[in-house]
Amino acid sequence: MSETTTAKHVSFLEYKGKYKGILGWIFSTDHKRVGLLYLYTMLVFFSIAAILGLLMKIQLIAPGYTIMGPQTYNSMFTVHGIIMIFIIVVPGLPAVFGNFFLPLMIGAKDVAFPRLNLASWWIYIIGILVVLSSQFLGGWPDTGWTFYAPYSFRTPANVLPALFGAFILGFSSILTGINFVVTIHRMRAPGMTWLKMPLFPWTLYATAWIQVLATPVIGITLLLTVMERVLGVGVFDPALGGDPILYQHLFWIYSHPAVYIMILPGMGAISEILPVFSRKSIYGYKAIVLSSLAIAFVGYFVWGHHMFTSGMSGRALYAFSFLTFLVAIPSAIKVFNWVATIHKGSLNLQTPFYWATSFIFVFMIGGLTGLVLGSLATNVHVHDTHFVVAHFHFIVFGGTGYAFMAALHYWFPKMFGRMYDASWANIGWATFFGGFLTLYLPMFALGLQGMPRRYYDYLPEFHTGNIISSLGAILMIAGALIVITNLVRSSRHGEKVTGKNPWGGRTLEWESDTPPTLENWDEIPKVTEGPYDYK
Amino acid sequence: MEKHEEHTAHVHRDDEGDKLGMWLFIFTELLLFGMLFLMYAVYRHKNPEAFLLGGEELDVFIGTFNTVILLISSATVAMSITAIQRGNKKQALVLLGITLFIAVLFLVNKYFEWGAKIEYGFYPGSDLLHELGHGTTLFFGLYYIMSGIHALHILIGIGLFIYVVWQIRRDKIHSTDYVWLENTGLYWHLVDLIWIFLFPLFYLIH
Ligand SMILES: [Cu+2]
Numbered sequence: 001m002s003e004t005t006t007a008k009h010v011s012f013l014e015y016k017g018k019y020k021g022i023l024g025w026i027f028s029t030d031h032k033r034v035g036l037l038y039l040y041t042m043l044v045f046f047s048i049a050a051i052l053g054l055l056m057k058i059q060l061i062a063p064g065y066t067i068m069g070p071q072t073y074n075s076m077f078t079v080h081g082i083i084m085i086f087i088i089v090v091p092g093l094p095a096v097f098g099n100f101f102l103p104l105m106i107g108a109k110d111v112a113f114p115r116l117n118l119a120s121w122w123i124y125i126i127g128i129l130v131v132l133s134s135q136f137l138g139g140w141p142d143t144g145w146t147f148y149a150p151y152s153f154r155t156p157a158n159v160l161p162a163l164f165g166a167f168i169l170g171f172s173s174i175l176t177g178i179n180f181v182v183t184i185h186r187m188r189a190p191g192m193t194w195l196k197m198p199l200f201p202w203t204l205y206a207t208a209w210i211q212v213l214a215t216p217v218i219g220i221t222l223l224l225t226v227m228e229r230v231l232g233v234g235v236f237d238p239a240l241g242g243d244p245i246l247y248q249h250l251f252w253i254y255s256h257p258a259v260y261i262m263i264l265p266g267m268g269a270i271s272e273i274l275p276v277f278s279r280k281s282i283y284g285y286k287a288i289v290l291s292s293l294a295i296a297f298v299g300y301f302v303w304g305h306h307m308f309t310s311g312m313s314g315r316a317l318y319a320f321s322f323l324t325f326l327v328a329i330p331s332a333i334k335v336f337n338w339v340a341t342i343h344k345g346s347l348n349l350q351t352p353f354y355w356a357t358s359f360i361f362v363f364m365i366g367g368l369t370g371l372v373l374g375s376l377a378t379n380v381h382v383h384d385t386h387f388v389v390a391h392f393h394f395i396v397f398g399g400t401g402y403a404f405m406a407a408l409h410y411w412f413p414k415m416f417g418r419m420y421d422a423s424w425a426n427i428g429w430a431t432f433f434g435g436f437l438t439l440y441l442p443m444f445a446l447g448l449q450g451m452p453r454r455y456y457d458y459l460p461e462f463h464t465g466n467i468i469s470s471l472g473a474i475l476m477i478a479g480a481l482i483v484i485t486n487l488v489r490s491s492r493h494g495e496k497v498t499g500k501n502p503w504g505g506r507t508l509e510w511e512s513d514t515p516p517t518l519e520n521w522d523e524i525p526k527v528t529e530g531p532y533d534y535k
Numbered sequence: 536m537e538k539h540e541e542h543t544a545h546v547h548r549d550d551e552g553d554k555l556g557m558w559l560f561i562f563t564e565l566l567l568f569g570m571l572f573l574m575y576a577v578y579r580h581k582n583p584e585a586f587l588l589g590g591e592e593l594d595v596f597i598g599t600f601n602t603v604i605l606l607i608s609s610a611t612v613a614m615s616i617t618a619i620q621r622g623n624k625k626q627a628l629v630l631l632g633i634t635l636f637i638a639v640l641f642l643v644n645k646y647f648e649w650g651a652k653i654e655y656g657f658y659p660g661s662d663l664l665h666e667l668g669h670g671t672t673l674f675f676g677l678y679y680i681m682s683g684i685h686a687l688h689i690l691i692g693i694g695l696f697i698y699v700v701w702q703i704r705r706d707k708i709h710s711t712d713y714v715w716l717e718n719t720g721l722y723w724h725l726v727d728l729i730w731i732f733l734f735p736l737f738y739l740i741h
Contacts, residue, residue, distance in 0.1 A: 177559075
């Protein structure tokens with residue numbers, strides 16, 4: 001290719017290939033551009049889904065009809081869930097930072113299958129369009145993101161586009177997973193043995209295996225639900241002899257491991273950030289590697305904890321409860337490692353560090369309340385209440401979301417060649433963090449008092465908690481606005497970063513140009529040291 | 536130090552990596568069908584008699600015929616890879632032609648088989664199935680789903696073979712670069728393998 005020679009030392013942002021303007025982005029197979037395409041897409045849809053969330057919290061600020069009725073509310077939590085889960089947090093860190101930084105961190109020029117990588121993004125966009133088309137084809141679905149049988153094929157609302165769109169999004173996820181496994185196996189730089197690989201690629205590796213081995217299960221389940229709705233084949237329909245509980249099993253066989261698709265790469269990003277800002281090697285590198293693989297493995301066998309009240313044999317209940325406790329151990333090991341990494345470090349208090357440490361805090365609350373849900377007796381009490389909603393927002397939003405923000409601030413100078421405005425970033429973080437806790441902590445109390453989830457209305461005794469929670473939501477959205485505005489502004493007007501390594505990180509991506517060139521390296525680097533050698 | 540590299544990241548070639556990717560894809564397919572087999576097991580366990588009777592309704596002759604030709608096609612694909620390795624383009628094309636013909640024949644048989652069943656009144660939502668009850672409804676529901684998704688895979692296989700034949704004719708696939716053919720072959724063996732399980736489960740267990 002003639003482009004090769006001109007590509008030298010021109011940043012990937014300015015590089016001009018066969019296509020110009022926006023076409024040069026949406027048809028680019030450069031892993032960095034693909035990563036940014038995902039980032040921009042997610043930014044748009046995160047904003048939409050966050051607004052839906054805010055509207056729901058405003059509805060709940062007082063009992064009864066505030067701004068919407070029950071049907072609208074049902075549609076809102078359904079679409080909020082579908083967008084947040086399938087479009088934001090499942091692709092999440094792998095699609096954005098995995099694409100951008102995996103090749104850089106292992107010293108490769110691109111992923112193993114660049115064209116397939118671009119295709120994943122296109123499939124992702126098609127999936128999104130199909131999901132959203134429901135709005136124009138008879139209205140939003142009202143089943144919740146879980147599409148439980150038999151309601152998902154009985155409801156008059158239009159569920160088909162959402163089911164089919166989520167099915168298509170699954171393909172995108174699988175292809176990314178395949179791409180990353182092959183990339184990590186085949187394209188590590190000379191000298192980068194498995195145990196010299198940084199932790200973010202390690203968690204991407206564990207995640208990619210889950211994407212490959214779990215996503216087909218949700219794929220076939222959604223497809224069967226489509227067939228059930230269109231043809232009435234009977235497999236999930238009790239009226240035809242089918243078993244709706246079987247639907248729940250199949251759904252959670254994917255959707256529990258999916259929780260680890262969401263959180264593992266976040267854990268990896270946190271493991272990158274803490275050593276850099278503590279000026280210290282990560283504590284227990286191998287323990288983090290092994291616990292990531294253990295999470296990926298044990299995570300397959302705990303799905304039943306979503307169904308403790310659905311009807312299962314006593315023996316199955318004990319087994320699932322026991323395994324759920326087991327899977328908490330590797331996560332706890334990681335928390336221990338992170339805290340030990342910070343311990344006695346020379347801390348550099350920057351925004352990524354704030355996001356990372358607040359990640360540990362919210363992740364621990366999410367994890368410990370997960371144990372409340374994982375033990376049988378307490379589960380029966382809080383099942384399907386606001387307690388559950390608070391718990392998974394602490395994990396999925398608190399965990400993945402904070403890790404995402406930490407990673408975005410951390411790698412921002414490398415991605416855009418500019419620095420974010422630090423004081424606005426810190427103000428945004430503080431506002432967001434305060435709002436987040438005010439929003440979700442009262443939900444635990446509401447759940448314990450017995451307020452069910454997924455209702456647009458509630459009894460008067462739950463009023464106080466809901467007022468606090470709704471005000472928290474407004475504060476949190478304000479924080480998110482500050483953070484996002486600051487980042488968008490800084491990506492264009494922020495102070496230029498010319499040095500390769502503004503934070504003094506020791507992993508390979510900091511040895512590339514800022515921003516990286518089209519092919520990342522003139523010469524593939526040779527690796528001789530471990531990734532976190534701080535001296 | 537080399538100033539002009541020959542390979543950009545875009546034309547990076549790694550046959551081993553390509554095959555690894557294909558194997559990972561095959562894992563996803565196995566899990567997808569694995570869940571269907573799981574459902575089959577659950578519902579057969581719940582409705583043993585209806586599944587027994589359902590199996591008797593299916594045409595063992597067509598089933599056996601399709602199994603045999605599909606096995607032959609797996610062999611012809613494998614042989615075409617050997618032919619390409621030896622640089623015998625013409626032989627490879629003939630063998631792939633046979634494979635393509637068999638794939639189409641399989642679908643033609645499937646069409647007549649399904650057509651006959653539907654004419655009889657065995658289809659989801661039919662009065663006949665309603666009369667025969669839950670077990671038979673589930674048997675035929677699973678039969679259409681599983682053999683239908685399998686047929687879809689045959690169809691995709693046909694597309695892949697047409698692409699591979701085209702690439703061989705343009706000499707894009709040849710004796711030193713044939714990973715596309717190998718991967719298509721892997722995929723075809725998977726499609727074959729799944730049928731090897733579908734066939735006894737639906738047609739033979741009486
Ligand atoms: Cu779970």
